[in-house]
Amino acid sequence: MPHGPPNVVVMIEIQGLTRRFGDLTAVDDVSFAVHDGHMTGFVGGNGAGKTTTMRMTMGLLGVDAGRVLWNGAPITAANRQRTGYMPEERGLYPKQKIVDQLVYLGELSGMSASDAKAAIMDHLERFGLADRANDRVEKLSLGNQQRVQIIAALMTRPEALILDEPFSGLDPTAVDSMADLLREHTSRGIPVLFSSHQLDLVERLCDHLVVLAKGRVVADGTVAQLRNRGPQRYRLVLGSDAGWVRDVPGVHTVDVDGATAVLELTGETPGADQILLRDALSRGEVKEFARIIAPLSEIYREVTA
Structure with a gap:
């Protein structure tokens, strides 16, 4: 087994x-x-x-x-x-049949030949390679060779x-x-x-x-933990000019473009996000107020810089 x-x-x-x-x-x-x-x-x-x-x-x-x-x-x-x-x-033998060398690798790991073959055929089926089981590895594309290596x-x-x-x-x-x-x-x-x-x-x-x-x-x-390492960044979209956000305590203005502002909470003022939203609503329409979720690629660039 x-x-x-x-x-x-x-x-x-x-x-x-x-x-x-x-x-x-x-x-x-x-x-x-x-x-x-x-x-x-x-x-x-x-x-x-x-x-x-x-x-x-x-x-x-x-x-x-x-x-x-x-x-x-x-x-x-x-x-x-x-x-x-x-x-x-x-680490595959290019001139050996796929199933033969996988059975051999399974036996090296302590499997019986019959158990190894059953597991191999199940995995080959899942990767769409069941009909290639008796092909030599060298006949496979590089992607299919990768599949065989994964199965091993x-x-x-x-x-x-x-x-x-x-x-x-x-x-x-x-x-x-x-x-x-x-x-x-x-x-x-x-x-x-x-x-x-x-x-x-x-x-x-x-x-x-x-x-x-x-x-x-x-x-x-x-x-989530990596995203929370740095300052939390938000996008605020209003129905009118957003330039006034530069004066809100506890908020660092990254960019303002007309009615749209990108902001960071500095942590200096508790509840700064709620203060900001309350001020925005008192001034008119708020079309969007949402946290900007940084992609992993951006987090990666920041931590490896």
Whole structure:
């Protein structure tokens, strides 16, 4: 049977991981947690240290300082074997049949050949590749090779998932299928850490975000928490000129264009938003008064600047 029991509770903690390559510190005292049943997005620019951190977590790269914990204890080889890992570089044998090499990888993870084949065919069906099971990998497009690499990580019913750029090269249909599969794992309590440059996708899928820049964690929290780090920005649209908002206490005017104003609450005056709205209503028509929700891309630029 597949070796990962359902409803496993696992938390992975990264504590002070550091890795140097000569004079370059690629990962510098990185700490964060990946909680059970949560999807954690790991984002950062090229060279930020994401892949190096994942490799150290999986024991594929030596650690200069820090440690990785699995449910509060140092991670073991057995824990790592129960982790579905997908590297950024594809590790498939191009001239071998898809189903044959996936069965082989399943057996290496402790599955029987029959259980492995059943899991493989289920995943191939979900990715629309069931009719390609006996094709050699080299006959597949890069996107379909990515699907096969994903199946290798997911088919063993792992207790945790660490995926390096799993959505790279996937078309929208495959992205949706992949997202559904990951949600199925988190619904069973599986912690999922994945890296991606697709910030809109990370924002849509993830419960938690960790942002790296130059080897260091520069932001760690939910999207809502990251949005609340800075001043709250609002848009006010009136039926007449909005220039008077510059004089409202506790409000910083970012921009005024005729009847439209973009404002930030400074925190200096309690209830400044209500004072502002009350003043606006006393002066005439208020067409809009709403908080501006910053996209993740904007938050990312701010924290990595």
